Amino acid sequence: MKKSLKLRAVVSPTPAIIAAAYDENGKADACTLAFYTPSSHTPPCLTIAINATAKRKTLKSILHSGAFTIGYPGVGQAAEADYIGIASGCEHDKIAEVGWTVTRAEKVDAPVINELKLVVECKVVNTVTIGSHVQITGEVVNIQADESILDEHGKYSLEKLKPIIYDEEHRRYLAVGEKAADAFKCGFVFKKKTHGRSWKPLYELFEPLGLLPIDAKCNGEKRDALYALSKTAIGRIELYLPVMKRLAEAIKEKSADSVEFAKSDYRESDCWNQLRNFFENMQKAHIVSVYVKDNGDTLSICPLADRRQFLDGGWAENGMVYLIEKTINSFSKEKRLASFIFWNVTLSNGASWNSIKYEFDAIAKVGKMFYVFEVKTGSILAIDKWFERWSLFKNAGVRYIQCTAKEIDYKPYLPLQLFPIAHFERLLEECLEKDLIKSKDDKETSPAESSAAEHGRVALVAAAKRRKVES
Numbered sequence: 245m246k247k248s249l250k251l252r253a254v255v256s257p258t259p260a261i262i263a264a265a266y267d268e269n270g271k272a273d274a275c276t277l278a279f280y281t282p283s284s285h286t287p288p289c290l291t292i293a294i295n296a297t298a299k300r301k302t303l304k305s306i307l308h309s310g311a312f313t314i315g316y317p318g319v320g321q322a323a324e325a326d327y328i329g330i331a332s333g334c335e336h337d338k339i340a341e342v343g344w345t346v347t348r349a350e351k352v353d354a355p356v357i358n359e360l361k362l363v364v365e366c367k368v369v370n371t372v373t374i375g376s377h378v379q380i381t382g383e384v385v386n387i388q389a390d391e392s393i394l395d396e397h398g399k400y401s402l403e404k405l406k407p408i409i410y411d412e413e414h415r416r417y418l419a420v421g422e423k424a425a426d427a428f429k430c431g432f433v434f435k436k437k438t439h440g441r442s443w444k445p446l447y448e449l450f451e452p453l454g455l456l457p458i459d460a461k462c463n464g465e466k467r468d469a470l471y472a473l474s475k476t477a478i479g480r481i482e483l484y485l486p487v488m489k490r491l492a493e494a495i496k497e498k499s500a501d502s503v504e505f506a507k508s509d510y511r512e513s514d515c516w517n518q519l520r521n522f523f524e525n526m527q528k529a530h531i532v533s534v535y536v537k538d539n540g541d542t543l544s545i546c547p548l549a550d551r552r553q554f555l556d557g558g559w560a561e562n563g564m565v566y567l568i569e570k571t572i573n574s575f576s577k578e579k580r581l582a583s584f585i586f587w588n589v590t591l592s593n594g595a596s597w598n599s600i601k602y603e604f605d606a607i608a609k610v611g612k613m614f615y616v617f618e619v620k621t622g623s624i625l626a627i628d629k630w631f632e633r634w635s636l637f638k639n640a641g642v643r644y645i646q647c648t649a650k651e652i653d654y655k656p657y658l659p660l661q662l663f664p665i666a667h668f669e670r671l672l673e674e675c676l677e678k679d680l681i682k683s684k685d686d687k688e689t690s691p692a693e694s695s696a697a698e699h700g701r702v703a704l705v706a707a708a709k710r711r712k713v714e715s
C-alpha cells in the first residue's frame with residue numbers, strides 16, 4: 245500500500261554540491277546546491293537550478309561571468325558546505341569565513357575552491373526559467389581531481405572522495421553507501437534474447453572454452469564523427485599526418501596554447517580547403533578549437549589536452565576499428581553468417597584471484613571462427629606473449645590478425661603504430677574467405693593448418709626467388 249506525501253522537488257537523493265563564480269568585481273562567491281543533474285553526454289553538460297525569487301548572489305555572478313565551477317564536498321566538509329548554503333555572499337565572504345581558498349580555473353573565468361577534491365569547470369551554454377528557479381546548463385570543459393582521490397587506474401574514486409548526499413525529507417546529509425552491484429552488467433540476467441555487443445553472447449561464446457569474460461566495453465570514442473575524421477586522415481595521410489603531429493607536439497611540449505596554419509603554406513587551394521574542413525570537423529568532435537584570423541588566411545588551432553590520444557595516433561586506431569567493423573559486418577551479411585564483435589575484451593582463465601587476465605582490443609566471432617585483433621601494437625607485438633594468448637583458444641578456430649607497420653615510415657610518440665591501412669580491409673576479407681568459405685578441396689584443412697601452409701608457401705616462393713638470383 246502506497247501513501248501520498250507532501251509535494252516537493254527533491255524527492256530522490258542528490259549530492260550537495262558547491263557552485264562558485266566571480267562577481268562583476270572579480271570576487272569569488274559560492275552557494276550550496278541540491279538542484280543538480282548531469283544533462284548531456286555530448287558535449288558533456290550538467291544543469292543546476294538556482295532560485296531567482298530569493299536572495300542568491302551566485303546566480304547573478306554566474307549569469308554575469310558566463311562560467312562557474314562545481315565542487316563536490318566530502319563528508320568531512322559538511323559543516324562548511326552547510327554554511328555556504330545558509331549565508332549569502334551579499335553579506336558574507338563565506339569562502340574565507342570557512343577557511344577555504346580559491347584559484348582561478350584553468351579553462352573558464354570562475355574560481356576553483358582549492359579544498360574541494362573534485363571540481364568541474366563549466367561554461368554556461370543555456371539558461372531557462374522554470375517556476376521559481378533559473379536552470380543553468382554548463383558545458384564541462386575541464387575536470388580537476390586531487391591525486392588523493394584517484395585509484396590505481398587514474399579514475400576518481402567515490403570511496404575516496406566520500407561525497408555528501410542531501411536528504412531533504414529529514415534535512416540531513418548522508419554518506420555514499422556500499423557498492424550494490426555492477427552497472428550495465430547485472431541487468432543482463434533478465435535479458436532473454438540478445439543481439440550484437442552484450443554480455444550474454446559473450447558468456448555463451450567463451451564459457452565453453454573455459455574462459456571467463458570479465459569485461460567487454462565498447463569504447464565511447466567510437467562515434468561516427470571520430471570514424472569519419474580517422475577515415476579522412478587515412479585517405480590523405482601526407483596532408484594530415486604532419487598536421488596531427490604538430491598539434492600533438494603542442495600538447496606534449498605544452499609549448500603553445502595554439503598552433504597556426506597559414507594558407508600561404510598550402511599552395512594547392514584544395515589542400516587548404518580540405519584542411520579547413522578537417523579542422524572544423526575536429527572542432528565538432530571536440531578535439532580542437534578553431535580560431536579564424538587574417539580574413540580566413542590563418543587558422544589558429546587550439547588542441548584540447550584531454551583529447552591528445554586522438555591527435556597522438558588514436559585516430560589510426562579509430563580507423564582500424566572502423567575497417568574491422570565494416571569488413572566483418574559486410575562480409576557476414578553477404579555470406580549470411582552470424583557474427584559478433586566485442587571491443588576491449590578482458591578474459592580470465594579462472595575465477596580465482598590469481599587467475600591470469602588477457603586483454604584484447606577486439607574479438608570477432610564469424611561463423612565458428614574467432615578473430616583476435618590487436619589494434620594498437622602492430623609490429624611491436626611480442627610474439628611469445630601472443631603465443632600464450634593464442635593457446636587459450638586452442639580448442640576453437642582462432643586467427644590472430646597481425647598487422648605490421650610497413651607501409652608508412654612514421655612512428656607517433658605514443659606506442660601506437662600505424663598499420664598498412666589500405667591493405668587491411670583486403671587482408672581481412674581474404675582471411676575470412678579462406679577460413680569460412682573454404683573450397684571442397686581443402687575442406688579437411690583446419691584454419692591453423694591453412695595459415696601454416698600459407699607461411700610455408702611464402703617461404704618456398706622466397707627460397708625459389710633467392711635461388712634464381714644466385715644462379
Ligand SMILES: Cc1cc2nc3c(=O)[nH]c(=O)nc-3n(C[C@H](O)[C@H](O)[C@H](O)COP(=O)(O)O)c2cc1C
Nearest residue numbers: 275276277278279294295300301302329331332333
Ligand atoms: C543542502 C542545501 C541545498 C541547497 N540547494 C539549493 C538549490 O538547489 N538551489 C538554490 O537556489 N539554493 C539552494 N540552497 C540555498 C543556497 O545555497 C543559499 O540560499 C545560499 O545562501 C545562497 O548564497 P549566495 O547568495 O551567496 O548565492 C541550498 C542550501 C543548502 C544548505
